[in-house]
Amino acid sequence: MAPPGRDRRRSGGSIGARGMTYRRRMVVLAAAVAVLAAVAAASVLHAAHRAGRRQQAQAGGPPVSAGHVSLAAGSRRLMVFRNMAWGPHRDELATVPAADPGGPRTASGVECLRFHAAAGTGICLQAVRGAVQDTYRAVVLDSRLRVLRRFPLAGIPTRARVSPSGRMVAWTVFVSGDSYAGTAFSTRTSILDTRTWRLRSSLETYAITKDGRSYRAADVNFWGVTFADDTHFYATLATGGRTYLVRGDDAARTVRTLRANVECPSLSPDATRLVFKKRVKGASPDAPWRLYALDLRTMRETPLAEHRSVDDQVVWSGPDTVVYAMAGDYGTDLWTVPADGTGTARRIMTAALAPAYVG
Structure with a gap:
């Protein structure tokens, strides 16, 4: 044992x-x-x-696949835009060759509601999905779509622009309302210097000269900035039930009116013309606009050959043509028309929004 x-x-x-x-x-x-x-x-x-x-x-949507998207200048010119095609890449920034806008798309994985880019700088206005309520933010991107800075937004994104040098960025949001067609809305427009990160949170703080006189009013709204350079810009001012084209000086923090009945101006690459949307008499209150070009030297207006109402801030695709969004089967399509009043409007892309040209 x-x-x-x-x-x-x-x-x-x-x-x-x-x-x-x-x-x-x-x-x-x-x-x-x-x-x-x-x-x-x-x-x-x-x-x-x-x-x-x-x-x-x-x-029946266009083919879209994941890949590399860059805002840097390359060997060929590209379109970068918000892809609206149904599928896993809906709302992502995508790209196609500018010469083949109907071709296969390369999606980036970066989602934007509104977007613009120039000289390697991108501005992406995003929704941040919440359990109870969505919020919004502006995201500054570098040429490789890497985040440089984020800024909270006070409302629903509607317009975005980058200056030709890539230094200055502007955006507009709806603080109340969600359409420019009526009068029951309020906007807030901001300008950001991406070199110093100085943010002008609202153009409403700028001194206004209207019809040659200093002007102040509680109902002032701004939207639709387009940059001439890193100091000067054009935009829409709304007050007293009317809209005005203004020229602004960001350094002096001033704006002055130039012309009535101008909305969402877009400056040509040579800075001599603006294409804008104008309210026309007799049109439906829900679809009141028509595209016009304005010669800044003579102040002569020319209606473009797009006869439908366009609620967009056009983008210049070259020295003589503009691109804009219209309602389509997938949300919005992109159309183009000459900027001199000749020719006809034609669709160049389905299921796309907020284009920018790089390269």
Whole structure:
């Protein structure tokens, strides 16, 4: 018969061995569960991606795939825009060759509601989805779409612009209301210097000269900035039930009116013309605008060959043509028309919004 102490040692060793075996089994089980979870997640993502592609194909939308998107100048000119095609890349910044706007799209993974870019700087106005309520922010991007700074927004994004040098950025949001067609809305327009990160949070703090006289009013609204350079800009001023084209000086923090009935101006690459939307008599209150060009030297207006109402701030795609958004089957399509009143309007892209030309 073995001594009692030896029995106890054997018994203790057996229990320890069983404990180690149990722990090994639990480790193996945990690892197996983790692997199965990873496989299941990958399967779900793959299925979702395939479903998105099927949805896109069934809807007849343009082909979109993930890839590299850059705002830097390259060997060929590109369009960068918000992709509106249904599928896994909806609302992402995407790109196509400017010479082939209907071609396959490369999506970036960066989502924007409004976007513009110039000289390697991008401004992306985003929604931040919340459990109870969405919020919004302005995100300044570098040429590789990396975030440089974020700024909270006071309302729904509606307009965005970058100066030709890439230094100055502007955006407009609806603080109340969500349409320019009526009068029951309020906007806030901000200007940001991306070199110093100085933010002018509202153009309403700028001194206004209206019809040659100093002007102040509680109902002042600004929107639709377009930059001439890093100091001077044009924009829309609304007050007293009317709209005005203003020229602004950011350094002096002043604006002065130039002309009535001008909204969402867009300056030509040579800074000699503006294309804007103008309210026309007899039009529906819900669709009141028509596109016009304004020669800044003669102040002569010319109606463009787009006869529908356009509620957008156009983008110049070259020295003589502009691009703008119209309602389409996927939300919005992009159309183009000559800026001199000749020709006809034509659609160049389906399911796209907020274009910018780089390169």
